[in-house]
Amino acid sequence: MITVRDIATYVVNLPRRQDRRAWIHASLPDDLTVTYTSDFDRSFDGRHLALADLEADGIELFDWQIDSSNPWWNRPLKFGEIGCTLAHLACWSHAADHTDQPYVLVLEDDAVLGTAFTENLLHGLNRLRQEAAPFELLYLGRYPLEPDRQAAVPGFVVPGYSHCSYAYLFTRTALATLLAVGLRQAIVPVDEFLPALYVPHPREDLRTRFPPQLTALAFDPPLVTQRPKEVAGSDTEDSGFIDTSAHSGA
Template identity: 30%
Template sequence: MSSLYKSTGLTKSPDSNWMEFCLQWSKSQSCNYLFITSPDNLLMENSLKKLINLKFIAVSPLLNGPFGKYSNVYKLLESDFIERERVESQQVYYFNLPILINLEAPEIQKLTFNEKNVEKYDRKSTDPIQIFAFAAYSNQIPLFVDNHEFYGYILDSKFFSQNYHRKLLGYFLANQISESGPMPIPHSTVLEAWYPPTSKFGFDKIYLINLKRRPERLQKMSSIMRHLGIEFEVFEAIDGTAISPTELSALRFLPGYEDPFSKRPMKFGEIGCFLSHYKIWENVVKNAFNRVLIFEDDVRFAENSTIELSKMIEDIMKTHLEWDLIYLGRKKMTPHGDEFFVPGHQYLSTLAYSYWTLGYAISQNGAKKLTDAKPLQKLLALDEFLPIMYDKHPNPQWSKYFNPRDLKAFALWPVIVTPERYTHESGYVSDTEASNVITLVTNP
């Protein structure tokens, strides 16, 4: 810290009004500026410099909740300002932390957080921020909230229990890691970082599928799992680009199959993806696991993901629901398909034609049904195979090759995992899509 600041220190406020104490202490030290914040506020780099350059007497930066539900101006300003559809420095009567105060301004002598220092203060509130706002209004000193820049996030602990606030911080950090890499926020060099205790959430195993040539994804996902308290094992993916001609010749492809959108045969990456999941299904059957979670290594976890996952298992245990497969995240391919919440379940719904295997739960019975279908003798993309097996695929010509089609499949709603990047976003990389199309399109 000493290398970053002229001086640092820890001082306990002699009374509960610590903001007034900070203001008076800063004046006594002839400081140029006072920035008042709290541990709930997480600011982006150079935020202070940008606020100083605005040259206001007192200004607060707009901070957003990490999942878009609230901000530090919640119920104070309109949504177009909060969502930055309207970008400006908005004059306000009242604002919240954080606050930058220009101590060089002459008017600063009239600002205070202490009601005893304000003439004719007739409000019931003893909130220091409200007293500060009243003092500014009484002396015609403008207060501003600025949204010209993205200044950062707020995780307001006043709204949550300590336990949930910790979980929310974990979801936030996991999301930041998805965006920026394994350490988006520096750790203290003094205090040991806190992580939640790990859990398998009622599953026998939680697998993370990872290509050996993608160590950066494993590093990122390991950090995410640690922040979310997920105990997992790495399952080395089969690299489709490394499949030999001999291995390829042992496979049989579904007659007449081609990608529904690109009108092409399978790609090597799609073969590797299918084989990776198939090996896990075999492993589930071999080891008689009751239920297993499977994640791919390019997922992003949603807010409340682990809470929703725990609740899902709790409801399954209570209702004794028979299930084979549960999508934790998916792309619904029939927007108007009939799907309904399952009675007795808070988050579980029935399932129409859907894509994506980025995260799903599978039972012993489900894994056996999938392997018994002998898909390696009539191979097609995994996204098409699963809907066939729960009998919701729109192509009867493909479906007729698989019997029975009685997989008991469901979906979590809302989803708890999504792709880390979508195809149109910067940084999107797909080993499946980037691979070559197979040339073996007919079977001997």
């Protein structure tokens, strides 16, 4: 039987956004032990990141901007996107070094948890175990961009290409994969990185750099939604574009 003690929980949050920390803290179930990235001794704030500091830390950027009708691809990365990816990566690294629970839950600080969140999460995980339904990555909420497929277990789907990483859970097998694929040497938005690991990414360059290697499922309906940007703002988008001429790419 899977219990809440089997889940290590992380919340992506910036030190200057104590308002968002207080908001999500008030909505988190008391039985979850939570680690906040705002307590880590490093900065993920896109307002304060600089290419020189990233390079000094051994971080390399993927050659992101391409000619495309997709406006998210036909522009440079923003420092906030880089910082967000690094914050998620820090959660994975911390979980590998400091926890031994079989599951790791990652929430962003604008996640809206549904009613009876813990009960529904544990019920779903135990159903997947009872049905022997394999998964390594489990979306609790997301924005689908391509069609899903029906999963063998009711209440879940096999996700197609999706965006948004405000609520997901993964196994320790997935944790090893997330840390082994070399994301630090080819930083891309985490919203693009996660789907690349379970479906062929629509961008050939990303599909080649990060081929599918995880089994993914998603709650349907989702257990978690996201606060509207007009209400909570966006720390990812509220930052400057990188100067792509300042580095040679990955």
